Amino acid sequence: MSLEFPKNPGFSGFNAPFRMNIDLHDAEFEGEIPEELNGHFYRIQPDFIYPPRFSNDVPFNGDGNVTLFNFQHGRVDVKTHHVETQRYKAQKQARKALFGTYRNPRTDLDDVKGLSGGTANTNLIFHAGKLFALKEDSPPVQVDPYTLKGIDDYYTFDGKMTAKTFTAHPKIDPVNGEMIGIAYEAKGEASKDVALYAVDKQGNVCWEAWIEVPYAGMIHDFAITETHIALLVTPMAVNVEQMEQGGVHFAWDSSLPSYFGVVARNGDGTDLRWYEGPEKCATHVMNGFNDGNKIIVDMDMATGNQFPFFPSLHEQFDLQRASGRLTRITIDLDDKEATTYHTEVMYQDIGVLPRTDERYWSRPYNVGFMPCMDPTKPRSPSMAGNVGMTLNTWVRYDHDKRSSQTYFPGENYTLQECQFVPKSDDAPEGCGYLMGIANNFDTMLSELHILDAENIAAGTIAKVKLPVRLRQGVHGHWVSRNKLES
Amino acid sequence: MSLEFPKNPGFSGFNAPFRMNIDLHDAEFEGEIPEELNGHFYRIQPDFIYPPRFSNDVPFNGDGNVTLFNFQHGRVDVKTHHVETQRYKAQKQARKALFGTYRNPRTDLDDVKGLSGGTANTNLIFHAGKLFALKEDSPPVQVDPYTLKGIDDYYTFDGKMTAKTFTAHPKIDPVNGEMIGIAYEAKGEASKDVALYAVDKQGNVCWEAWIEVPYAGMIHDFAITETHIALLVTPMAVNVEQMEQGGVHFAWDSSLPSYFGVVARNGDGTDLRWYEGPEKCATHVMNGFNDGNKIIVDMDMATGNQFPFFPSLHEQFDLQRASGRLTRITIDLDDKEATTYHTEVMYQDIGVLPRTDERYWSRPYNVGFMPCMDPTKPRSPSMAGNVGMTLNTWVRYDHDKRSSQTYFPGENYTLQECQFVPKSDDAPEGCGYLMGIANNFDTMLSELHILDAENIAAGTIAKVKLPVRLRQGVHGHWVSRNKLES
Numbered sequence: 001m002s003l004e005f006p007k008n009p010g011f012s013g014f015n016a017p018f019r020m021n022i023d024l025h026d027a028e029f030e031g032e033i034p035e036e037l038n039g040h041f042y043r044i045q046p047d048f049i050y051p052p053r054f055s056n057d058v059p060f061n062g063d064g065n066v067t068l069f070n071f072q073h074g075r076v077d078v079k080t081h082h083v084e085t086q087r088y089k090a091q092k093q094a095r096k097a098l099f100g101t102y103r104n105p106r107t108d109l110d111d112v113k114g115l116s117g118g119t120a121n122t123n124l125i126f127h128a129g130k131l132f133a134l135k136e137d138s139p140p141v142q143v144d145p146y147t148l149k150g151i152d153d154y155y156t157f158d159g160k161m162t163a164k165t166f167t168a169h170p171k172i173d174p175v176n177g178e179m180i181g182i183a184y185e186a187k188g189e190a191s192k193d194v195a196l197y198a199v200d201k202q203g204n205v206c207w208e209a210w211i212e213v214p215y216a217g218m219i220h221d222f223a224i225t226e227t228h229i230a231l232l233v234t235p236m237a238v239n240v241e242q243m244e245q246g247g248v249h250f251a252w253d254s255s256l257p258s259y260f261g262v263v264a265r266n267g268d269g270t271d272l273r274w275y276e277g278p279e280k281c282a283t284h285v286m287n288g289f290n291d292g293n294k295i296i297v298d299m300d301m302a303t304g305n306q307f308p309f310f311p312s313l314h315e316q317f318d319l320q321r322a323s324g325r326l327t328r329i330t331i332d333l334d335d336k337e338a339t340t341y342h343t344e345v346m347y348q349d350i351g352v353l354p355r356t357d358e359r360y361w362s363r364p365y366n367v368g369f370m371p372c373m374d375p376t377k378p379r380s381p382s383m384a385g386n387v388g389m390t391l392n393t394w395v396r397y398d399h400d401k402r403s404s405q406t407y408f409p410g411e412n413y414t415l416q417e418c419q420f421v422p423k424s425d426d427a428p429e430g431c432g433y434l435m436g437i438a439n440n441f442d443t444m445l446s447e448l449h450i451l452d453a454e455n456i457a458a459g460t461i462a463k464v465k466l467p468v469r470l471r472q473g474v475h476g477h478w479v480s481r482n483k484l485e486s
Numbered sequence: 487m488s489l490e491f492p493k494n495p496g497f498s499g500f501n502a503p504f505r506m507n508i509d510l511h512d513a514e515f516e517g518e519i520p521e522e523l524n525g526h527f528y529r530i531q532p533d534f535i536y537p538p539r540f541s542n543d544v545p546f547n548g549d550g551n552v553t554l555f556n557f558q559h560g561r562v563d564v565k566t567h568h569v570e571t572q573r574y575k576a577q578k579q580a581r582k583a584l585f586g587t588y589r590n591p592r593t594d595l596d597d598v599k600g601l602s603g604g605t606a607n608t609n610l611i612f613h614a615g616k617l618f619a620l621k622e623d624s625p626p627v628q629v630d631p632y633t634l635k636g637i638d639d640y641y642t643f644d645g646k647m648t649a650k651t652f653t654a655h656p657k658i659d660p661v662n663g664e665m666i667g668i669a670y671e672a673k674g675e676a677s678k679d680v681a682l683y684a685v686d687k688q689g690n691v692c693w694e695a696w697i698e699v700p701y702a703g704m705i706h707d708f709a710i711t712e713t714h715i716a717l718l719v720t721p722m723a724v725n726v727e728q729m730e731q732g733g734v735h736f737a738w739d740s741s742l743p744s745y746f747g748v749v750a751r752n753g754d755g756t757d758l759r760w761y762e763g764p765e766k767c768a769t770h771v772m773n774g775f776n777d778g779n780k781i782i783v784d785m786d787m788a789t790g791n792q793f794p795f796f797p798s799l800h801e802q803f804d805l806q807r808a809s810g811r812l813t814r815i816t817i818d819l820d821d822k823e824a825t826t827y828h829t830e831v832m833y834q835d836i837g838v839l840p841r842t843d844e845r846y847w848s849r850p851y852n853v854g855f856m857p858c859m860d861p862t863k864p865r866s867p868s869m870a871g872n873v874g875m876t877l878n879t880w881v882r883y884d885h886d887k888r889s890s891q892t893y894f895p896g897e898n899y900t901l902q903e904c905q906f907v908p909k910s911d912d913a914p915e916g917c918g919y920l921m922g923i924a925n926n927f928d929t930m931l932s933e934l935h936i937l938d939a940e941n942i943a944a945g946t947i948a949k950v951k952l953p954v955r956l957r958q959g960v961h962g963h964w965v966s967r968n969k970l971e972s
Contacts, residue, residue: 002948003561016931017514023507025535026581030488049511075489075581095561096511140510444930445502453586462488467504468954 003049009387010059014414014439014446016467018047018065019150022468024078033074033450033461036423037433040145040484041069041448042418043231043476044133046121048089050097054107058248058309059472061102063088064121064141066148067411067470069448076448077463081135083120084150085141090115103249104138104190106307116154120253122168123475124146127179128203130155134168134185136220137249160205164188169221169285174359177201180265182231184219190238192216196225196229196269209269214259218250223288223297224265224362230288230297232329233259234281238309250307252312254279260341262295275331275341281306283299285356286326286359286368294332300352300370301343303326323350326370326397347404349395353417353475359430368397368431369453371415376481378411382441391415394434396456407434407456409449411440419476420453430454433461437470446470491537495873495884496545500900500925500932500955504533504551508954510564516692517948519936522909523557523919526631526970527934529903529962530619532607535574536583537832540593542747542797544734545958546587549574549891550607550619550627552634553956555934558967562934562950569619570577570636571608571627573922576601589623589677600658602640604884608654610959612969614689616641620654622670622706623735631970649681650674653960655707655771660845663687666751670705670719676724678702682715682755684865695755700745709774710751710848716774718815719745720767722796734928738791738798739949740765746815746827761817761827767792772812772840772854773847779819786838786856787813787829809836812856812883833890835860835881839903843915853916854883855939857901864897877901880920882942893942894933898928905962906939916940919947923956943963 005011021219036309046062064083084090090112091098099117100107108117118138125132132140132155139161142152148453150304156162163183170181183195193213198207213219218236222229235256244253258280263272280300283306289296294481305312351372356365371391394407394415409415418436434453437445491497546701555562555857568574576598577584585603586593594603602622611618618626618641625647628638642648649669654938656667669681680699699705704722708715728737728871744766768785769792775782790807801847812835816828837858842851857877868877880893880901894938895901904922920939925932934950 001518001560002515003512004516005514016929016953019510020953021509024505025578026489027489028489028503030490032487074487092511227554378913441620443502444499467502467506 002044003051005048005053005260009385011438012387013444015387015471018045018080018468019049020468020470021081022079024467026468027076027078027205027464029076029462029464031460033071033076033435033462034462035074035482036448037421039071039072039478041071041435041476042124042419043067043419043437043473043477044121044124044130045471045473046470048097049084050084050091050100053097053392054101056101056246056247058102058250061119062121063119063136063214065162066124066133066143067148068148068150069464078466080084081146081148083141083143085118085120085170086116086153087119089153091395094206095246095449101246101248104243104247106243107246107464121474123294123479125172125179125201126477126479127170127172127199128201128486130203134166134170136167136168139164145479146156157199157203161197161451163197167222169222171361172358172422173224173362178206180224180229182219182222182229183400185238186210186214190240191218194219194231195261198265209267211261211263211269211272213261214274215256217256220283221285223285225288225290225295228262228264228295230260230262230295232282232299233261234279235279236281236305236307239335248310251311252307252310254304254312254314255341262331262333266439276339277341277343279303281322282327283352284322286370287356287363287365289362291364295331295333297329298354298368299327299329299348300324300354301329305353307437310376312326317445324352325350326368328352345401346374346402347397349404351391351395355430357420357422359422360429365429366398366400368399369418369420369434370395370397371418371436374408377408380412381443382412383414386414394451394454394456395419396430398430405457407451407459408458409438415442416473417476436476437473439469444469489537489734490882491534492541495871499930500874500956501873501957504531504954504957505535506954507567508565510953513562513564513950513952515562515948517559517936517946518742519557519562519948520919521560523907523936525557525561525905525964525966527557527905527921527962527964528610528617529553529905529923529959530603530607531957531959532922535568536577539583540587541588542732542734544588546607547605548607549577550606550621552610552619552629553959554634557618557929564952565634565771565955566778567634567859569627569629570639571599572602572639573605575639580925583931586733587734590729590733592729592911595734602722607960610963611656611658612655612963612965613658613685614687615972617690619912620652620656622654623651625650631965633946640671643689643691645686647683650684654709657710657847658844659710660847660849664692665701665714666710667826668705668708669700669725671702672696675701676726680705680717682749684752693752695749695753697747697749697755697758700760700805701742706769707771707785709771710854711774711776711781712848714750714781716746716748717780717808718766718768718785719747721765722767722791722793728797734796736796736929738793738796739802740790740798740800745819748817748819763829765789765825767808768810768813770840771840772856773842773851775850777849780818781819784840784854785815786812786840787809787815792838801842812840812854813835832885832888833883835890837877837881841904841906843906843908845908846915849919851915852884852886854885855904855906855920855924856881856883857904859893860894863893863894865925866898868898869900872900872927880904880937880942881921882916882939883918891943893937893945895924899924899926902959903962905964911966911968923959930955
């Protein structure tokens with residue numbers, strides 16, 4: 001019997017199944033790779049190792065496949081490896097898919113009862129000497145930072161983390177080195193319980209609090225400030241009825257409001273306050289910070305469902321309403337009567353996956369980056385039939401001047417998330433390099449583009465040319481060699 | 487400083503540098519992989535790990551990169567790995583090319599004096615429990631048959647092989663299990679000495695003889711019969727003057743005749759006889775055998791230089807004269823006066839890389855296979871700019887009926903060498919499967935096509951679809967699981 005993936009654009013072109021572990025010594029590149037780039041750039045892509053068992057499954061349900069770019073002495077070695085999750089190992093051994101549709105255990109085969117269905121396909125973070133691959137529906141999976149081989153397929157911080165899930169977007173406080181994480185649906189499917197954790201720089205859980213959300217909705221990312229945690233509950237609601245009929249975990253329920261919650265770091269959670277807003281979607285946080293007693297969070301916010309593959313209950317998917325723009329959310333803790341949050345669209349560019357200079361996580365900051373979709377830029381005919389995000393620019397924002405500059409790689413490229421790397425530990429904010437995957441539709445091969453982060457409009461300083469095509473990635477994470485070896 | 491390959495068709499499209507070691511568990515495939523396919527199919531491609539240092543270098547100078555297709559239970563796992571030659575290891579460590587142009591040590595850097603320049607990029611053979619990667623200018627390189635990692639980068643059969651070279655085309659006698667090999671330029675560059683070896687089925691050298699050729703020319707392949715070894719010396723002559731000017735090892739000297747030599751197996755070499763013919767080129771032997779006291783050898787013979795990248799001394803490269811056709815060479819040992827060999831073009835198809843059912847190596851046989859270039863078949867516009875062999879058909883020949891049948895994969899494919907695998911150890915001649923790499927110019931990814939060898943005109947029974955593009959390969963070698971594990 002054959003082993004075939006669906007014949008559709010979701011599994012062809014740059015979406016073709018990748019399925020490999022590769023080792024590439026000394027990648028080919030144009031230009032010059034700065035000596036200062038000394039460390040590991042990790043990025044991750046969902047990559048079904050077996051054809052999905054259900055046609056309603058979503059791209060987010062692929063198995064995590066990590067790419068490691070190891071920079072040293074102006075050269076770069078490349079490695080890819082699947083994250084050895086419980087799910088991956090079971091499916092690899094069975095040589096077929098065993099799990100069902102997106103985050104719906106009712107559709108899993110009996111063989112995998114009791115195993116974690118986590119795909120670890122969303123993000124990576126290195127903290128206290130450990131590298132974790134992350135998916136928000138399950139605990140971290142610890143992998144070796146050099147070989148990417150599995151170390152712990154269900155990491156619970158020595159049993160101190162009792163939540164059944166852990167965010168794919170932990171933040172590291174640049175001052176005290178704590179890693180802050182949230183866990184939603186923390187007591188199981190559709191639970192409204194959210195656990196909050198801080199892990200000290202030695203890797204020990206040093207704070208835990210539990211809160212409850214107004215309804216069980218996706219809380220994909222969150223912000224920290226020096227004093228608070230802020231999170232946005234969006235109408236991408238857990239839908240048990242849909243799951244009971246074999247559907248995926250979420251459906252967009254535009255009848256629900258959004259809620260912006262703010263709770264003190266290191267408290268017991270009882271100070272939690274909710275601020276209501278209309279139907280809103282936002283995927284990611286650029287940064288958050290305190291401004292006096294105000295809490296400010298910048299996100300790529302849209303007015304409707306941003307995920308076409310998750311059902312909308314009350315309307316058709318609307319590309320206009322899905323378009324996110326960098327939006328500043330503000331609440332004033334001194335205003336004890338406030339029940340709503342304030343939003344301001346900061347820039348008109350349509351984009352997703354904002355990032356910042358992470359040395360400024362939780363603190364007042366000026367510089368951010370976002371992959372955007374600029375409809376005025378030319379687009380190569382070779383891109384026809386491409387499904388997925390057709391991001392074509394990276395934009396740098398300097399909030400102090402509310403100015404921006406743009407990198408457009410050319411009409412034959414799509415871009416993925418970008419990663420800022422400081423030139424040195426004490427370089428000024430935003431001084432360093434910007435890098436990320438660019439898929440070249442002329443060669444049908446992937447590249448890693450590297451820019452001077454202060455002058456991205458000038459184009460690449462180096463293009464690393466891979467002999468493979470990488471799929472649509474999710475997030476990346478830079479770890480300097482100092483940190484790796486400390 | 488950049489690390490860039492020349493921007494030309496020799497290093498783009500399906501010729502793009504590969505440079506990876508990959509592990510692919512359970513490859514995607516259409517159709518059905520027969521349970522009887524149980525073993526390892528190895529094939530090898532030259533793949534420069536660093537940009538060649540000289541613009542006159544030839545594709546044959548790339549580092550050997552093995553692909554292993556591991557068939558079992560109707561599934562196939564795929565692995566690629568570079569052959570860990572002395573050259574590969576030195577260049578990998580230096581992170582640059584150290585060796586010079588094709589088989590010209592004058593152009594090597596001083597760093598590598600004393601190291602073998604062998605690329606092990608041409609063929610593989612499994613004998614007496616050992617897998618060897620082969621290049622005719624150096625001794626075998628032993629690699630692990632499962633991991634492809636290096637075991638011995640200069641294998642001399644426990645020191646019993648004193649020749650400095652070893653053929654890329656050893657033959658295994660199907661009756662006594664001996665591996666027969668020749669070594670040309672056996673005492674060093676331009677030497678006319680050829681060593682002949684037999685290695686018994688325990689892996690010990692059991693016969694050695696030395697002969698001398700009329701001039702030092704390429705002897706890429708040779709034939710064995712039950713009683714004799716036969717070899718063709720072609721005017722692809724070693725050219726020391728050219729090398730002293732920084733040129734490659736060979737130049738085509740059409741002023742030279744070709745010589746067909748015949749010498750008894752297991753003798754002392756003194757019975758050697760030479761039969762002269764006009765300028766001829768032939769790359770490979772389909773098979774050889776005794777017919778009474780006649781020695782018969784079938785090769786893909788052309789009337790002129792078949793290698794456009796090796797200089798021709800006296801004329802331009804001529805595609806018509808380069809075209810090889812399966813040609814039967816006959817000499818009669820009883821005719822003591824004969825000084826020339828007889829040729830008969832068996833079929834009109836233009837092809838290279840003939841193969842046979844290797845259970846019939848050295849014995850009378852009927853069935854052979856050859857990749858051919860059929861100019862009457864349509865060719866996809868997507869193939870424009872492709873350089874290299876544009877073989878578009880595999881042809882099966884049944885010599886008893888002088889009949890043939892053809893597999894044409896479609897206008898968007900080029901084909902590489904094909905490999906016959908018997909259905910079982912005692913299946914009739916030519917009963918089994920035919921497989922080889924097909925490069926798909928629509929997807930720009932490689933496939934392994936598998937056919938019923940008795941009915942190749944019916945098309946594939948399975949297509950294994952790889953997530954990479956493989957470069958122009960050279961030779962392949964099948965090893966059944968029984969043999970692997972014995």
